Amino acid sequence: MTDELKPCPFCGGEILEARQYKSPHFSVWWFVECRSCRAKGTECIRTDLRPSPKVEDDEARSRAIKAWNRRSPQSNNDTQKGSAS
Numbered sequence: 401m402t403d404e405l406k407p408c409p410f411c412g413g414e415i416l417e418a419r420q421y422k423s424p425h426f427s428v429w430w431f432v433e434c435r436s437c438r439a440k441g442t443e444c445i446r447t448d449l450r451p452s453p454k455v456e457d458d459e460a461r462s463r464a465i466k467a468w469n470r471r472s473p474q475s476n477n478d479t480q481k482g483s484a485s
């Protein structure tokens with residue numbers, strides 16, 4: 401599992417943070433935020449279907465990080481649009 405985050409596609413900042421947000425309904429969301437321009441990556445909900453919150457946490461976190469990295473202009477060039485699903 402890699403925690404490496406690509407630079408912000410908006411401002412080029414490299415101070416990025418994977419953060420979590422807890423909703424009032426016991427859901428936990430993970431997302432990546434740029435500390436420079438406050439850009440936010442895709443929010444990934446943590447599922448609680450399996451009896452292992454730690455694993456779910458890591459899984460949601462790495463999904464948020466992958467989503468952020470996909471969005472980075474340096475990753476590749478098929479980030480036009482079409483992530484509609």
Ligand SMILES: [Zn+2]
Nearest residue numbers: 408411434437
């Ligand atoms: Zn930024």
